[in-house]
Amino acid sequence: MNTGSSLLRSVVGSGGARGTAASISRREAWLRRLPLLPAFVYVVLVTQIPFALTVYYSFFSWNLLKEGSFRFSGLDNYARLLTDEGIRTAVLNTVVLTFSVIAISVVLGMAVATLLNSEVLGKGLMRTLMIAPFLIMPTAGALIWKDTLLNPLFGLLPNLLTPFGLGRVDWVNRFPMATVVAVEVWRWTPFMMLIILAGLQSQNPEVLEAARVDGATPFQAFRRITLPLVRPFVELGALLGSLFVVQTFDSIYMLTYGGPGQDTTNIPFLLYFVAFQGFNIGQASAIGVVAVIMTTIVATLGLRTLFSIFQVEARR
Amino acid sequence: MSAKVMARGGFPTSKVVWSVVGWLVVFVFFFPVLWMWLEAFKTEPQAASSPPTILFVPTLAEFQEVLSGDFPPFFINSAIASIGSTFLVLVLGVPAAYALAIRPVKRTQDVLFFFISTRFLPFAASLVPLYLLARDLHLLDNIIALVLIYTTINLPLAVWLLRSFLLEIPHDLFEAARVDGASFRTEILRIVVPLIAPGIAATSLICLIFSWNEFFYAVNFTSSAAATAPIFLVGFISGRGLFYAKLAAAATLASLPVLLAGWIAQKQLIRGLTMGAVK
Numbered sequence: 001m002n003t004g005s006s007l008l009r010s011v012v013g014s015g016g017a018r019g020t021a022a023s024i025s026r027r028e029a030w031l032r033r034l035p036l037l038p039a040f041v042y043v044v045l046v047t048q049i050p051f052a053l054t055v056y057y058s059f060f061s062w063n064l065l066k067e068g069s070f071r072f073s074g075l076d077n078y079a080r081l082l083t084d085e086g087i088r089t090a091v092l093n094t095v096v097l098t099f100s101v102i103a104i105s106v107v108l109g110m111a112v113a114t115l116l117n118s119e120v121l122g123k124g125l126m127r128t129l130m131i132a133p134f135l136i137m138p139t140a141g142a143l144i145w146k147d148t149l150l151n152p153l154f155g156l157l158p159n160l161l162t163p164f165g166l167g168r169v170d171w172v173n174r175f176p177m178a179t180v181v182a183v184e185v186w187r188w189t190p191f192m193m194l195i196i197l198a199g200l201q202s203q204n205p206e207v208l209e210a211a212r213v214d215g216a217t218p219f220q221a222f223r224r225i226t227l228p229l230v231r232p233f234v235e236l237g238a239l240l241g242s243l244f245v246v247q248t249f250d251s252i253y254m255l256t257y258g259g260p261g262q263d264t265t266n267i268p269f270l271l272y273f274v275a276f277q278g279f280n281i282g283q284a285s286a287i288g289v290v291a292v293i294m295t296t297i298v299a300t301l302g303l304r305t306l307f308s309i310f311q312v313e314a315r316r
Numbered sequence: 317m318s319a320k321v322m323a324r325g326g327f328p329t330s331k332v333v334w335s336v337v338g339w340l341v342v343f344v345f346f347f348p349v350l351w352m353w354l355e356a357f358k359t360e361p362q363a364a365s366s367p368p369t370i371l372f373v374p375t376l377a378e379f380q381e382v383l384s385g386d387f388p389p390f391f392i393n394s395a396i397a398s399i400g401s402t403f404l405v406l407v408l409g410v411p412a413a414y415a416l417a418i419r420p421v422k423r424t425q426d427v428l429f430f431f432i433s434t435r436f437l438p439f440a441a442s443l444v445p446l447y448l449l450a451r452d453l454h455l456l457d458n459i460i461a462l463v464l465i466y467t468t469i470n471l472p473l474a475v476w477l478l479r480s481f482l483l484e485i486p487h488d489l490f491e492a493a494r495v496d497g498a499s500f501r502t503e504i505l506r507i508v509v510p511l512i513a514p515g516i517a518a519t520s521l522i523c524l525i526f527s528w529n530e531f532f533y534a535v536n537f538t539s540s541a542a543a544t545a546p547i548f549l550v551g552f553i554s555g556r557g558l559f560y561a562k563l564a565a566a567a568t569l570a571s572l573p574v575l576l577a578g579w580i581a582q583k584q585l586i587r588g589l590t591m592g593a594v595k
Contacts, residue, residue, distance in 0.1 A: 047442055119331045129342050135525070139549045144563075240589070296433075
């Protein structure tokens with residue numbers, strides 16, 4: 001009955017539910033693990049060993065274009081991280097971008113999901129059209145926004161807004177961060193909508209009907225019954241979404257190329273710039289290490305929140 | 317206005333009102349996609365006209381231009397990278413998910429979390445060493461590098477997703493097969509794969525979406541020979557009204573496979589995006 005708990009159970013897994021692990025001998029246990037091994041080894045090889053190398057490189061000064069520039073530099077790269085304004089800007093931009101995109105798209109996603117869950121005409125088609133922004137190639141979406149919709153001379157929006165005195169506004173250059181946020185919200189709202197809609201649809205309509213009969217206003221029913229039910233779905237969407245949005249690169253590359261100045265440079269873009277435009281391998285590695293630490297903190301906190309709700313459910 | 321709309325065709329007023337509101341919202345979100353399509357069927361002067369051209373005779377000229385030009389190799393590279401990595405993900409992922417779902421051991425939970433942690437490890441973590449390795453192995457601008465990287469990106473998701481499907485199969489089925497003396501290979505190919513066919517479809521869909529649309533590694537690891545569809549679009553980045561119709565045609569074609577796949581498999585989409593958590 002309780003969808004919330006089954007949802008979270010599958011999020012955090014129900015390992016050990018089958019078979020009694022304790023009774024299995026060592027040899028048997030290894031045989032059981034064998035099918036896991038190829039995938040495990042592959043993931044370790046391609047993610048963990050490179051990460052160890054990233055940590056190693058971060059203690060060196062190394063410009064890829066300068067022959068023989070590889071030398072140990074201790075914590076220099078990290079010291080620069082603390083003093084460099086560009087890096088502080090990138091961290092701040094990453095936080096602003098991620099937070100605003102997730103907050104706005106959760107609210108919009110909730111609104112659209114509520115609409116699609118009510119008695120409207122053409123629900124199926126609405127849902128189909130609604131998920132298109134999420135499926136469109138992000139580079140293609142960003143280009144369409146930048147060139148055909150927002151371009152101050154030829155774009156549709158400035159043309160439409162001219163009668164209102166807002167024509168010829170160069171949206172991308174005057175409001176670069178807002179533009180990136182808007183395009184990302186356009187892309188992530190359908191994602192949130194899909195997850196929250198699944199939550200809403202798991203609701204028993206009879207409960208809402210009973211609340212209505214008992215004299216609850218629609219707003220009360222939403223706050224007291226619907227909201228607690230969809231909360232884990234919202235949390236799941238926000239967590240997964242933020243792990244993706246933290247890595248935003250495509251739309252920044254296409255819309256603003258990190259600019260003007262550094263106005264839309266986030267950590268992934270800074271890393272790209274330092275590593276592949278500046279070829280400063282040591283510095284790029286230090287940025288990588290810091291990015292991993294930041295992501296790990298966010299992900300661990302997020303997963304722990306989901307985990308704690310799950311344990312409360314399980315104890316009942 | 318809409319509050320006064322009388323109930324039509326037996327529908328209550330509120331239903332009409334909410335339908336109108338809903339369709340307005342959907343129109344706003346879908347509009348950029350619609351506009352992309354419209355622009356793609358225009359001539360260049362129509363595509364960048366001011367005021368915008370709304371009524372026009374559709375032409376396939378720009379699609380022909382894109383398809384007869386240098387676009388097809390990019391498209392083929394995307395297909396190789398996506399299909400190749402999806403295949404590799406399934407080959408590695410199905411046995412792994414099987415082990416985690418059907419034969420759990422003490423540290424199953426830790427392994428699962430380890431897998432998913434690698435999916436959300438920022439690409440910053442491994443970008444530089446992978447780039448240097450690809451350079452030393454002469455895999456830069458080689459589609460194999462992208463196949464291998466996309467496999468890494470999708471494998472953790474695939475393991476979680478496939479496992480969620482495997483957990484739904486009655487355990488006795490596997491026991492019965494083992495009692496009957498089925499080898500591991502037989503068990504996987506004859507029992508596991510057919511039983512979780514929908515799961516494999518959902519997993520393939522998610523893998524295809526993520527690898528087809530991937531840009532960061534593509535832009536850094538390829539330049540010409542192995543460049544994928546999103547890289548082709550970079551060529552339009554500084555377009556100032558000169559080739560909007562061509563841009564829109566290219567963007568339409570590049571987005572088409574994922575858009576169609578996602579629309580056809582809407583039900584699997586949500587389960588895949590949440591790694592099996594939401595059904």
